[in-house]
Amino acid sequence: MTFSQGYAPAPKCSPSRCNILTGKTTSRNHFTNTDNNIATGKILIEPTTETSINSNDINYAEWLKSTGMSYRTAHFGKWHLGNNNTSSPTNNGFDFNDGNTNNNDGNQGGTVQTDPKKIFDLTNRAIQFIRDAVADNVPFLLQLSHYAVHSDVEAGQATIDIYNDASQRPPGTRHNNAEYGVMTEDTDDGIGQLLAEITTLGLDNNTYVIFISDNGEQLNLTSNTPLSFGKTFIKEGGIRVPFIVKGPNIMQNSYYAEAVVGYDLFPTIAELTGSTIALPPNSDGQSIVPLLTGPTPFSRTKPIYFHSPHYDNNPNKTPRSAVINGTYKLIVEYENGSIHLYDLATDIGENNDLSTMQATLTGNLTIQLRDHLKEVNASMPTLDPAHTVFPGHLRM
Numbered sequence: 354m355t356f357s358q359g360y361a362p363a364p365k366c367s368p369s370r371c372n373i374l375t376g377k378t379t380s381r382n383h384f385t386n387t388d389n390n391i392a393t394g395k396i397l398i399e400p401t402t403e404t405s406i407n408s409n410d411i412n413y414a415e416w417l418k419s420t421g422m423s424y425r426t427a428h429f430g431k432w433h434l435g436n437n438n439t440s441s442p443t444n445n446g447f448d449f450n451d452g453n454t455n456n457n458d459g460n461q462g463g464t465v466q467t468d469p470k471k472i473f474d475l476t477n478r479a480i481q482f483i484r485d486a487v488a489d490n491v492p493f494l495l496q497l498s499h500y501a502v503h504s505d506v507e508a509g510q511a512t513i514d515i516y517n518d519a520s521q522r523p524p525g526t527r528h529n530n531a532e533y534g535v536m537t538e539d540t541d542d543g544i545g546q547l548l549a550e551i552t553t554l555g556l557d558n559n560t561y562v563i564f565i566s567d568n569g570e571q572l573n574l575t576s577n578t579p580l581s582f583g584k585t586f587i588k589e590g591g592i593r594v595p596f597i598v599k600g601p602n603i604m605q606n607s608y609y610a611e612a613v614v615g616y617d618l619f620p621t622i623a624e625l626t627g628s629t630i631a632l633p634p635n636s637d638g639q640s641i642v643p644l645l646t647g648p649t650p651f652s653r654t655k656p657i658y659f660h661s662p663h664y665d666n667n668p669n670k671t672p673r674s675a676v677i678n679g680t681y682k683l684i685v686e687y688e689n690g691s692i693h694l695y696d697l698a699t700d701i702g703e704n705n706d707l708s709t710m711q712a713t714l715t716g717n718l719t720i721q722l723r724d725h726l727k728e729v730n731a732s733m734p735t736l737d738p739a740h741t742v743f744p745g746h747l748r749m
Contacts, residue, residue: 354607359596360614369567374412376619376638380660380731392664400732405435411633413619414446420628430498459500469507470500476543480550501540508535561600585665587675602646662734672734676722683718
Protein backbone atom coordinates (compact mmCIF):
# COMPACT_ATOMS: atom_id res chain seq x y z
CA MET A 354 0.00 0.00 0.00
CA THR A 355 1.45 3.32 -1.11
CA PHE A 356 0.59 6.56 0.67
CA SER A 357 0.90 9.46 -1.74
CA GLN A 358 0.71 11.96 1.13
CA GLY A 359 3.23 10.32 3.44
CA TYR A 360 5.52 12.51 5.52
CA ALA A 361 8.82 12.33 7.32
CA PRO A 362 8.39 13.96 10.76
CA ALA A 363 11.14 16.50 9.99
CA PRO A 364 13.02 17.87 6.96
CA LYS A 365 16.35 16.52 8.26
CA CYS A 366 17.46 13.00 9.10
CA SER A 367 18.25 12.81 12.84
CA PRO A 368 15.08 14.51 14.11
CA SER A 369 12.96 12.30 11.86
CA ARG A 370 14.67 9.14 13.08
CA CYS A 371 14.10 10.09 16.70
CA ASN A 372 10.44 10.94 16.07
CA ILE A 373 9.78 7.74 14.13
CA LEU A 374 11.25 5.64 16.96
CA THR A 375 9.46 7.47 19.78
CA GLY A 376 6.14 8.29 18.10
CA LYS A 377 6.44 11.98 18.97
CA THR A 378 6.70 15.27 17.10
CA THR A 379 9.98 17.14 16.76
CA SER A 380 8.57 19.92 18.93
CA ARG A 381 7.73 17.53 21.77
CA ASN A 382 11.14 15.84 21.60
CA HIS A 383 12.93 19.20 21.27
CA PHE A 384 14.98 17.40 18.62
CA THR A 385 14.58 19.77 15.68
CA ASN A 386 17.93 19.81 13.87
CA THR A 387 21.07 17.76 13.36
CA ASP A 388 23.49 20.14 15.13
CA ASN A 389 23.80 23.29 17.19
CA ASN A 390 25.68 25.40 14.67
CA ILE A 391 23.69 28.56 15.42
CA ALA A 392 23.45 31.02 12.52
CA THR A 393 24.70 34.56 13.10
CA GLY A 394 23.69 37.88 11.57
CA LYS A 395 20.06 36.83 11.21
CA ILE A 396 16.87 38.58 12.27
CA LEU A 397 16.11 35.73 14.64
CA ILE A 398 18.21 33.82 17.11
CA GLU A 399 17.46 30.17 16.52
CA PRO A 400 17.07 27.88 19.54
CA THR A 401 19.39 25.03 20.38
CA THR A 402 18.28 21.46 19.71
CA GLU A 403 18.67 18.07 21.27
CA THR A 404 21.08 16.01 19.18
CA SER A 405 20.68 12.62 20.85
CA ILE A 406 17.75 10.34 21.43
CA ASN A 407 16.55 10.61 25.02
CA SER A 408 17.20 7.26 26.66
CA ASN A 409 14.30 7.95 29.04
CA ASP A 410 11.87 7.87 26.12
CA ILE A 411 10.53 4.41 25.32
CA ASN A 412 10.85 3.65 21.62
CA TYR A 413 9.14 0.86 19.70
CA ALA A 414 12.09 -1.54 19.99
CA GLU A 415 12.01 -1.19 23.78
CA TRP A 416 8.22 -1.40 23.82
CA LEU A 417 8.33 -4.67 21.86
CA LYS A 418 10.73 -6.04 24.47
CA SER A 419 8.20 -5.21 27.18
CA THR A 420 5.38 -7.23 25.59
CA GLY A 421 6.73 -10.60 26.69
CA MET A 422 6.60 -11.84 23.09
CA SER A 423 10.37 -12.53 22.97
CA TYR A 424 11.09 -10.12 20.13
CA ARG A 425 14.65 -10.09 18.79
CA THR A 426 15.66 -6.68 17.48
CA ALA A 427 18.30 -5.31 15.12
CA HIS A 428 19.34 -1.98 13.69
CA PHE A 429 21.80 -2.07 10.80
CA GLY A 430 23.21 0.98 9.01
CA LYS A 431 22.91 4.65 9.85
CA TRP A 432 21.89 5.51 13.43
CA HIS A 433 22.85 9.20 13.78
CA LEU A 434 21.07 9.70 17.10
CA GLY A 435 23.99 10.60 19.32
CA ASN A 436 27.54 9.61 20.10
CA ASN A 437 27.43 8.46 23.70
CA ASN A 438 26.53 5.25 25.48
CA THR A 439 23.04 6.29 26.53
CA SER A 440 22.10 7.23 22.96
CA SER A 441 23.48 4.04 21.38
CA PRO A 442 21.20 1.51 19.69
CA THR A 443 22.29 -1.07 22.28
CA ASN A 444 20.98 1.16 25.07
CA ASN A 445 17.78 1.82 23.15
CA GLY A 446 16.40 -1.65 22.62
CA PHE A 447 18.38 -3.12 19.70
CA ASP A 448 20.07 -6.46 20.39
CA PHE A 449 22.14 -6.42 17.21
CA ASN A 450 23.46 -3.17 15.74
CA ASP A 451 26.38 -1.27 14.22
CA GLY A 452 26.80 1.23 17.06
CA ASN A 453 26.55 5.01 16.92
CA THR A 454 26.99 5.31 13.16
CA ASN A 455 26.45 8.41 11.03
CA ASN A 456 26.62 9.40 7.36
CA ASN A 457 30.42 9.16 7.22
CA ASP A 458 30.27 5.45 8.05
CA GLY A 459 28.66 4.83 4.68
CA ASN A 460 31.24 6.78 2.66
CA GLN A 461 34.11 4.75 1.24
CA GLY A 462 35.92 7.38 -0.83
CA GLY A 463 35.27 7.69 -4.56
CA THR A 464 32.19 7.29 -6.71
CA VAL A 465 32.75 3.80 -8.12
CA GLN A 466 32.57 1.11 -5.44
CA THR A 467 32.22 -2.65 -5.39
CA ASP A 468 29.61 -2.28 -2.66
CA PRO A 469 28.33 1.30 -2.96
CA LYS A 470 27.28 2.83 0.38
CA LYS A 471 27.65 -0.70 1.85
CA ILE A 472 24.23 -1.53 0.41
CA PHE A 473 24.83 -5.22 -0.08
CA ASP A 474 26.77 -5.77 3.14
CA LEU A 475 23.81 -4.30 5.02
CA THR A 476 21.42 -6.42 2.97
CA ASN A 477 23.34 -9.64 3.60
CA ARG A 478 23.56 -9.03 7.33
CA ALA A 479 19.85 -8.18 7.47
CA ILE A 480 19.03 -11.42 5.65
CA GLN A 481 21.23 -13.44 8.02
CA PHE A 482 19.56 -11.82 11.02
CA ILE A 483 16.14 -12.87 9.70
CA ARG A 484 17.33 -16.39 8.91
CA ASP A 485 18.68 -16.78 12.44
CA ALA A 486 15.43 -15.52 13.98
CA VAL A 487 13.43 -17.99 11.86
CA ALA A 488 15.76 -20.83 12.81
CA ASP A 489 15.35 -19.96 16.50
CA ASN A 490 11.57 -19.54 16.08
CA VAL A 491 11.47 -16.03 17.56
CA PRO A 492 9.63 -12.94 16.27
CA PHE A 493 11.86 -10.13 15.10
CA LEU A 494 12.07 -6.41 14.43
CA LEU A 495 14.63 -5.39 11.82
CA GLN A 496 15.35 -1.70 11.23
CA LEU A 497 17.51 -1.40 8.13
CA SER A 498 18.68 2.18 7.61
CA HIS A 499 20.65 2.45 4.39
CA TYR A 500 23.41 5.05 4.06
CA ALA A 501 22.19 5.50 0.49
CA VAL A 502 20.84 7.61 -1.04
CA HIS A 503 22.58 10.30 1.01
CA SER A 504 25.62 12.06 -0.42
CA ASP A 505 28.44 11.29 -1.12
CA VAL A 506 27.24 9.54 -4.26
CA GLU A 507 28.58 6.01 -4.69
CA ALA A 508 27.62 3.52 -7.39
CA GLY A 509 28.47 0.08 -8.73
CA GLN A 510 30.27 -0.13 -12.08
CA ALA A 511 27.86 -2.73 -13.49
CA THR A 512 24.91 -0.42 -12.90
CA ILE A 513 26.85 2.57 -14.22
CA ASP A 514 27.38 0.62 -17.46
CA ILE A 515 23.63 0.11 -17.75
CA TYR A 516 23.05 3.85 -17.37
CA ASN A 517 25.70 4.60 -19.99
CA ASP A 518 23.57 2.63 -22.47
CA ALA A 519 20.72 4.93 -23.53
CA SER A 520 18.78 1.96 -24.88
CA GLN A 521 18.55 0.55 -21.34
CA ARG A 522 18.23 3.78 -19.34
CA PRO A 523 17.13 6.64 -21.62
CA PRO A 524 18.07 10.11 -20.30
CA GLY A 525 15.30 11.61 -18.18
CA THR A 526 13.53 14.89 -18.79
CA ARG A 527 13.20 15.75 -15.09
CA HIS A 528 16.13 13.85 -13.57
CA ASN A 529 19.55 13.97 -15.21
CA ASN A 530 22.02 12.96 -12.47
CA ALA A 531 22.92 9.52 -13.79
CA GLU A 532 25.25 8.63 -10.91
CA TYR A 533 22.53 9.44 -8.40
CA GLY A 534 20.13 7.31 -10.42
CA VAL A 535 22.63 4.44 -10.29
CA MET A 536 22.95 4.73 -6.50
CA THR A 537 19.16 4.70 -6.20
CA GLU A 538 18.88 1.61 -8.40
CA ASP A 539 21.59 -0.19 -6.45
CA THR A 540 19.64 0.56 -3.27
CA ASP A 541 16.48 -0.75 -4.91
CA ASP A 542 18.32 -3.96 -5.83
CA GLY A 543 19.39 -4.45 -2.22
CA ILE A 544 15.86 -3.96 -0.95
CA GLY A 545 14.62 -6.35 -3.62
CA GLN A 546 17.00 -9.04 -2.39
CA LEU A 547 15.68 -8.63 1.15
CA LEU A 548 12.05 -8.87 0.03
CA ALA A 549 12.85 -11.96 -2.04
CA GLU A 550 14.41 -13.63 1.00
CA ILE A 551 11.32 -12.88 3.10
CA THR A 552 9.27 -14.67 0.45
CA THR A 553 11.74 -17.58 0.24
CA LEU A 554 11.55 -18.07 4.00
CA GLY A 555 7.75 -18.21 3.82
CA LEU A 556 7.29 -15.06 5.90
CA ASP A 557 4.96 -13.07 3.66
CA ASN A 558 1.92 -14.11 5.68
CA ASN A 559 3.23 -12.91 9.04
CA THR A 560 5.73 -10.14 8.29
CA TYR A 561 5.11 -6.43 7.70
CA VAL A 562 7.57 -4.35 5.69
CA ILE A 563 7.56 -0.57 6.00
CA PHE A 564 9.51 1.61 3.59
CA ILE A 565 10.00 5.29 4.41
CA SER A 566 12.59 8.05 4.05
CA ASP A 567 13.70 10.41 6.82
CA ASN A 568 13.50 13.61 4.72
CA GLY A 569 13.01 14.92 1.22
CA GLU A 570 15.84 14.94 -1.26
CA GLN A 571 18.76 17.35 -1.35
CA LEU A 572 18.20 20.02 -3.98
CA ASN A 573 21.66 19.89 -5.56
CA LEU A 574 21.40 16.14 -6.18
CA THR A 575 18.03 15.75 -7.84
CA SER A 576 14.75 17.45 -8.67
CA ASN A 577 11.72 17.29 -6.37
CA THR A 578 9.37 18.77 -8.98
CA PRO A 579 6.40 19.19 -8.67
CA LEU A 580 7.08 19.46 -4.92
CA SER A 581 8.55 22.75 -3.73
CA PHE A 582 12.08 23.00 -2.31
CA GLY A 583 13.73 20.02 -0.61
CA LYS A 584 15.72 18.81 2.38
CA THR A 585 15.84 21.22 5.40
CA PHE A 586 12.55 22.87 4.34
CA ILE A 587 9.10 22.07 5.72
CA LYS A 588 7.76 22.73 2.26
CA GLU A 589 6.53 19.55 0.53
CA GLY A 590 9.86 18.79 -1.11
CA GLY A 591 11.51 18.55 2.29
CA ILE A 592 9.02 16.36 4.11
CA ARG A 593 6.80 14.44 1.65
CA VAL A 594 8.54 11.11 1.15
CA PRO A 595 7.97 7.55 -0.08
CA PHE A 596 5.74 5.75 2.43
CA ILE A 597 4.91 2.13 1.56
CA VAL A 598 3.66 -0.75 3.70
CA LYS A 599 3.24 -4.41 2.70
CA GLY A 600 2.14 -7.40 4.71
CA PRO A 601 -0.71 -9.75 5.63
CA ASN A 602 -4.20 -8.50 4.72
CA ILE A 603 -2.84 -5.39 3.00
CA MET A 604 -4.14 -5.09 -0.54
CA GLN A 605 -1.35 -5.21 -3.10
CA ASN A 606 -0.90 -2.28 -5.50
CA SER A 607 -3.26 -0.16 -3.43
CA TYR A 608 -3.00 3.59 -2.89
CA TYR A 609 -4.21 6.04 -0.27
CA ALA A 610 -4.23 9.83 -0.36
CA GLU A 611 -4.72 10.06 3.43
CA ALA A 612 -2.01 12.12 5.15
CA VAL A 613 0.21 9.90 7.33
CA VAL A 614 3.50 10.64 9.08
CA GLY A 615 6.51 8.70 10.35
CA TYR A 616 5.57 9.13 14.00
CA ASP A 617 2.39 7.14 13.26
CA LEU A 618 4.54 4.00 12.96
CA PHE A 619 5.02 3.33 16.69
CA PRO A 620 1.29 2.96 17.46
CA THR A 621 0.81 1.14 14.15
CA ILE A 622 3.49 -1.44 14.96
CA ALA A 623 2.05 -1.82 18.45
CA GLU A 624 -1.45 -2.54 17.14
CA LEU A 625 -0.15 -5.01 14.55
CA THR A 626 1.44 -7.12 17.32
CA GLY A 627 -1.93 -7.56 19.02
CA SER A 628 -0.39 -6.70 22.39
CA THR A 629 -2.48 -4.85 24.97
CA ILE A 630 0.57 -3.30 26.68
CA ALA A 631 -0.01 0.45 26.94
CA LEU A 632 1.97 2.84 24.79
CA PRO A 633 4.21 5.45 26.43
CA PRO A 634 2.47 8.68 27.51
CA ASN A 635 2.39 11.77 25.28
CA SER A 636 2.44 9.86 22.02
CA ASP A 637 1.58 12.05 19.05
CA GLY A 638 1.17 9.31 16.46
CA GLN A 639 -1.97 7.45 15.50
CA SER A 640 -2.23 3.86 14.34
CA ILE A 641 -2.92 3.58 10.61
CA VAL A 642 -3.91 -0.09 10.85
CA PRO A 643 -7.50 0.76 9.78
CA LEU A 644 -6.07 2.11 6.52
CA LEU A 645 -3.85 -0.93 6.04
CA THR A 646 -6.25 -3.74 6.76
CA GLY A 647 -9.71 -2.24 7.38
CA PRO A 648 -12.58 -2.51 7.83
CA THR A 649 -12.68 0.09 10.63
CA PRO A 650 -12.83 3.63 9.21
CA PHE A 651 -9.81 5.83 9.85
CA SER A 652 -10.30 9.35 11.14
CA ARG A 653 -7.28 11.35 12.27
CA THR A 654 -7.88 12.70 15.76
CA LYS A 655 -5.37 15.55 15.58
CA PRO A 656 -3.40 17.28 12.85
CA ILE A 657 0.16 16.52 11.82
CA TYR A 658 2.70 19.03 13.14
CA PHE A 659 6.12 20.11 11.87
CA HIS A 660 8.54 22.42 13.65
CA SER A 661 11.84 23.63 12.17
CA PRO A 662 12.87 26.81 14.03
CA HIS A 663 16.26 26.98 12.32
CA TYR A 664 18.24 28.54 9.51
CA ASP A 665 20.44 26.47 7.19
CA ASN A 666 22.94 26.82 4.37
CA ASN A 667 20.26 27.69 1.82
CA PRO A 668 19.39 31.40 2.29
CA ASN A 669 15.71 30.62 1.63
CA LYS A 670 15.63 28.36 4.70
CA THR A 671 14.28 30.36 7.63
CA PRO A 672 12.60 29.29 10.89
CA ARG A 673 9.11 27.89 10.24
CA SER A 674 6.41 25.65 11.67
CA ALA A 675 3.56 23.93 9.85
CA VAL A 676 0.39 21.97 10.45
CA ILE A 677 -1.43 19.64 8.08
CA ASN A 678 -5.08 18.76 8.52
CA GLY A 679 -6.42 16.63 5.68
CA THR A 680 -5.35 18.25 2.44
CA TYR A 681 -4.83 21.70 3.98
CA LYS A 682 -1.40 22.86 5.06
CA LEU A 683 -0.63 25.99 7.02
CA ILE A 684 2.90 27.40 7.32
CA VAL A 685 4.02 30.09 9.77
CA GLU A 686 7.10 32.13 8.84
CA TYR A 687 8.76 33.42 12.00
CA GLU A 688 11.01 36.06 10.41
CA ASN A 689 8.15 38.19 9.11
CA GLY A 690 5.17 36.70 10.95
CA SER A 691 3.39 35.74 7.73
CA ILE A 692 0.97 32.82 7.54
CA HIS A 693 0.25 30.81 4.40
CA LEU A 694 -2.47 28.27 3.64
CA TYR A 695 -2.42 25.75 0.79
CA ASP A 696 -4.83 23.08 -0.43
CA LEU A 697 -2.46 20.27 -1.33
CA ALA A 698 -5.21 18.38 -3.16
CA THR A 699 -5.10 20.97 -5.94
CA ASP A 700 -1.82 22.76 -5.25
CA ILE A 701 0.91 20.27 -4.43
CA GLY A 702 3.53 22.85 -5.39
CA GLU A 703 2.33 25.29 -2.69
CA ASN A 704 1.94 28.17 -5.13
CA ASN A 705 -1.55 29.49 -4.31
CA ASP A 706 -1.85 31.03 -0.84
CA LEU A 707 -5.46 30.72 0.39
CA SER A 708 -4.98 32.37 3.79
CA THR A 709 -6.97 35.50 2.89
CA MET A 710 -9.68 33.65 0.98
CA GLN A 711 -10.18 31.09 3.77
CA ALA A 712 -9.58 33.26 6.82
CA THR A 713 -11.63 31.12 9.23
CA LEU A 714 -9.77 27.91 8.40
CA THR A 715 -6.47 29.80 8.55
CA GLY A 716 -7.33 31.09 12.01
CA ASN A 717 -8.38 27.67 13.29
CA LEU A 718 -5.24 25.94 12.05
CA THR A 719 -3.06 28.73 13.43
CA ILE A 720 -4.62 28.25 16.86
CA GLN A 721 -4.16 24.48 16.69
CA LEU A 722 -0.49 24.91 15.80
CA ARG A 723 0.00 27.53 18.50
CA ASP A 724 -1.65 25.36 21.15
CA HIS A 725 0.44 22.31 20.24
CA LEU A 726 3.70 24.27 20.41
CA LYS A 727 2.66 25.73 23.74
CA GLU A 728 1.57 22.35 25.12
CA VAL A 729 4.94 20.73 24.40
CA ASN A 730 6.97 23.80 25.40
CA ALA A 731 8.53 23.91 21.96
CA SER A 732 11.90 25.56 21.47
CA MET A 733 11.23 28.82 19.63
CA PRO A 734 13.35 31.40 17.80
CA THR A 735 13.64 34.85 19.35
CA LEU A 736 14.26 38.31 17.92
CA ASP A 737 17.88 39.44 17.79
CA PRO A 738 17.79 43.02 19.11
CA ALA A 739 21.28 43.62 17.74
CA HIS A 740 20.19 43.06 14.14
CA THR A 741 20.30 46.11 11.90
CA VAL A 742 16.62 45.88 10.91
CA PHE A 743 15.56 46.96 14.39
CA PRO A 744 15.63 50.68 15.26
CA GLY A 745 18.01 51.46 18.09
CA HIS A 746 19.80 48.11 17.68
CA LEU A 747 22.76 47.65 19.94
CA ARG A 748 26.30 47.89 18.66
CA MET A 749 29.00 46.12 20.61
